[in-house]
Amino acid sequence: MINKSFEFKIGVIGLGYVGTPLACLFSKKYDTWGYDIKVEKVAKLAKSTMEDNRPVSKALEQGLKLTSNIDDLKKCNVYIIAVPTPVNKSNKPDISCVRNATAEVGKILKEGDIVVYESTVYPGLTEEVCAPLLASTSGLKLNQSFFVGFSPERINPGDTVHTIENIVKVTSGSTPEAAAIIDSLYASVLTHGTYRTKSIKIAEACKLMENCQRDIQIAFFNEMEKIFDKMNINIEDVTAAASTKWNFVPATPGLVGGHCIAVDPYYLINKAQEVDVVPSLLSTAREVNEQMAVWMAGKIKNASESRKFKAPETNVLILGFSFKPDSDDIRNTKVADLYINLVGAGYKTTLYDPLVDVKEVKEEYNIKVTDDPKVLEKEYQIVVIGTHHKMFDSIDMNNLITDKGFICDIYGIHKPRRARFSRSERTYIKQTCEKWKRIKY
Numbered sequence: 001m002i003n004k005s006f007e008f009k010i011g012v013i014g015l016g017y018v019g020t021p022l023a024c025l026f027s028k029k030y031d032t033w034g035y036d037i038k039v040e041k042v043a044k045l046a047k048s049t050m051e052d053n054r055p056v057s058k059a060l061e062q063g064l065k066l067t068s069n070i071d072d073l074k075k076c077n078v079y080i081i082a083v084p085t086p087v088n089k090s091n092k093p094d095i096s097c098v099r100n101a102t103a104e105v106g107k108i109l110k111e112g113d114i115v116v117y118e119s120t121v122y123p124g125l126t127e128e129v130c131a132p133l134l135a136s137t138s139g140l141k142l143n144q145s146f147f148v149g150f151s152p153e154r155i156n157p158g159d160t161v162h163t164i165e166n167i168v169k170v171t172s173g174s175t176p177e178a179a180a181i182i183d184s185l186y187a188s189v190l191t192h193g194t195y196r197t198k199s200i201k202i203a204e205a206c207k208l209m210e211n212c213q214r215d216i217q218i219a220f221f222n223e224m225e226k227i228f229d230k231m232n233i234n235i236e237d238v239t240a241a242a243s244t245k246w247n248f249v250p251a252t253p254g255l256v257g258g259h260c261i262a263v264d265p266y267y268l269i270n271k272a273q274e275v276d277v278v279p280s281l282l283s284t285a286r287e288v289n290e291q292m293a294v295w296m297a298g299k300i301k302n303a304s305e306s307r308k309f310k311a312p313e314t315n316v317l318i319l320g321f322s323f324k325p326d327s328d329d330i331r332n333t334k335v336a337d338l339y340i341n342l343v344g345a346g347y348k349t350t351l352y353d354p355l356v357d358v359k360e361v362k363e364e365y366n367i368k369v370t371d372d373p374k375v376l377e378k379e380y381q382i383v384v385i386g387t388h389h390k391m392f393d394s395i396d397m398n399n400l401i402t403d404k405g406f407i408c409d410i411y412g413i414h415k416p417r418r419a420r421f422s423r424s425e426r427t428y429i430k431q432t433c434e435k436w437k438r439i440k441y
Helices: 019-027 039-046 054-062 096-108 125-138 176-187 200-230 235-242 264-274 280-290 292-306 335-344 358-365 373-377 423-438
Strands: 009-013 031-035 065-067 078-081 114-117 147-150 169-171 194-196 315-319 348-352 380-385 401-408
Touching (some): 078 096, 096 125, 114 176, 125 147, 169 176, 169 200, 200 235, 200 280, 200 292, 292 335, 292 401, 315 335
Parallel strands (some): 114 147, 315 348, 315 380, 380 401
């Protein structure tokens, strides 16, 4: 049984986009440790300042402790596992990080401890895979000596409105008592409360449903974009008209990357196949979205050829590299696929994104990204909106594109540009205007 009188001592396993904000949040109220297997990452976070990472710096001042030694977490009684759950090259779930983290926690697990999983998994994994591994590693019995729970992460990197404090958190536990304690823990640090599910499987499934729905929605608009583009119809105009109906849900086409929407559907697809269900809609949506970068590259090539541009002599600027707007998150970004396709076709392509870590991009993708704003002072035959950062909205494309150049913008942030004059025409107009200014009427 759980000792209801114990004081929460939190150990967060995995200090990435999910674990780090969690550790900072819990440190406001509880004795909290943050653990990551990567020594360099821990060292970097430990040196955080108010200038480069205000949340972590403030949390450190409040008492947050960081370590790469799992033994430092022995005094914790609640362990929250927030490690990556990617897919392999065959789009099959890769749960190795969850397994490894579980085994590490199992080594220090004690009587009455609770282990909560935030990593996105398929329904059943917490109880069917993780709990038995905890039991075998620790020598303790589930729901007698230790307890498990699941609370799906809903962190939205780069979103300053829907922060971890300002969202409803779904919770669950392996027993009613454990579920109540886990729910009370999260409720104590959140402003928008919690939603306690009837089972761990429901909590696991709800996360997948959320992201699958989003994947399908974007796939629909991507398909509409392809159809309407062939018919010379602007999808923005169609969406604006359709939005006048009360039950229409608007969205925009785009490249679907990241660690959630582009990955999580595969966890449900594979699980569905295991239980003899053919997930046709999920699979099709994934296929549509996976092909979008190739479609964009083809659209660019066709437009380029129609203007008699020769690829080796054509300068292309891609604005944005991260997988989502106003974020530095480069995980599974499809802009990389777009870049590779254009470079492979022979275009002289420049990638500009001041938000991402240029070194990290080089290490992860072997792709050069620049954060130098001087690239915006040059002219290009083709400009591509790769990621819709708000900072790109104010760019005057007339100054960025050559006379016969064009924009590839499936996000619709830049309207069709104004009539463009040649360099000689612009010079003449400027001189004439200056001459008129000197005339006295």
